[in-house]
Amino acid sequence: MKNSQREKPKKSIKYGDVIQIGNHLLACGDARDTRFVQRVIDNRKIHLICTDPPYGVKLVELKAGFSDLKKNKKILNDDIFSESQYAKFTYDWLVPIIPHLTNKNAAYIFNSDKMLFALREGMERAGMKFSQLLIWIKNHQVVGRKDYLPAHELIAYGWYGTHQFHKAKDRSVLFCPKPNKSPLHPTQKPVSLLRRLILNNTKVGDTVYDCFAGSGSTGIACEQTKRSCIMIERDEAYCQTIMDRFERLFGIKESNKRI
Secondary structure: OOHHHOOOOOOOOOOOOEEEEOOEEEEEOOOOOHHHHHHHHOOOOEEEEEEOOOOOOOHHHHOOOOOOHHHHOOOOOOOOOOHHHHHHHHHHHHOOOHHHEEEEEEEEEEEOOOOHHHHHHHHHHOOOEEEEEEEEEOOOOOOOOOOOOOOEEEEEEEEOOEEOOOOOOOOOEEEOOOOOOOOOOOOOOOHHHHHHHHHHHOOOOOEEEEOOOOOOHHHHHHHHOOOEEEEEEOOHHHHHHHHHHHHHHHOOOEEEEEO
């Protein structure tokens, strides 16, 4: 094949980059960096935080049978073991986004049993209200060393100041099947579950914030529901995965303009 006929290499995203993908923003950086978050958000307002931070349980090391590079990558900040460290970690990533929240807002933060109390402490220290604990029931258990293999994950639901909820009522136990394999990320969440949460607390055109974007499932759910998503992810490889996923699913490529 002639050189002119070869595919052009994909644009790489580097740490510190902020790019536009359709109505969404993808930033490669640390959500604890207040200046970086300010640069990303600018004058926008956030209606909903929907994110899946590291659980501090070394999940990848506990799982067996991972051979794909993307799935087998270590999750950054997933080796925080003490509750005090995890509470501080939670506080540190929440504080930069709080000034950018709308007056009525909400937050869904995925987590595990181990760090739940530390998560709540970090939320409350940042001034957020911990309202309820939701339980996501999966259709299969997670590999682990416990006597009872986990077939669920927890979702902390709360807000800063006052909140908005657009559905009459919903249940605190959410059943949503999860594929047996997550080829893009070891903790990939079902888009259908994220879509349900987003619809409960936002309207068309609202902005959702995911500062541990992983493979971009929250952004995918926002695109499907006509919301804007601001995604922050530290890992350059996962940022590229997000860009590839938007192009594959929706034909949306990054804007030529980088912020």
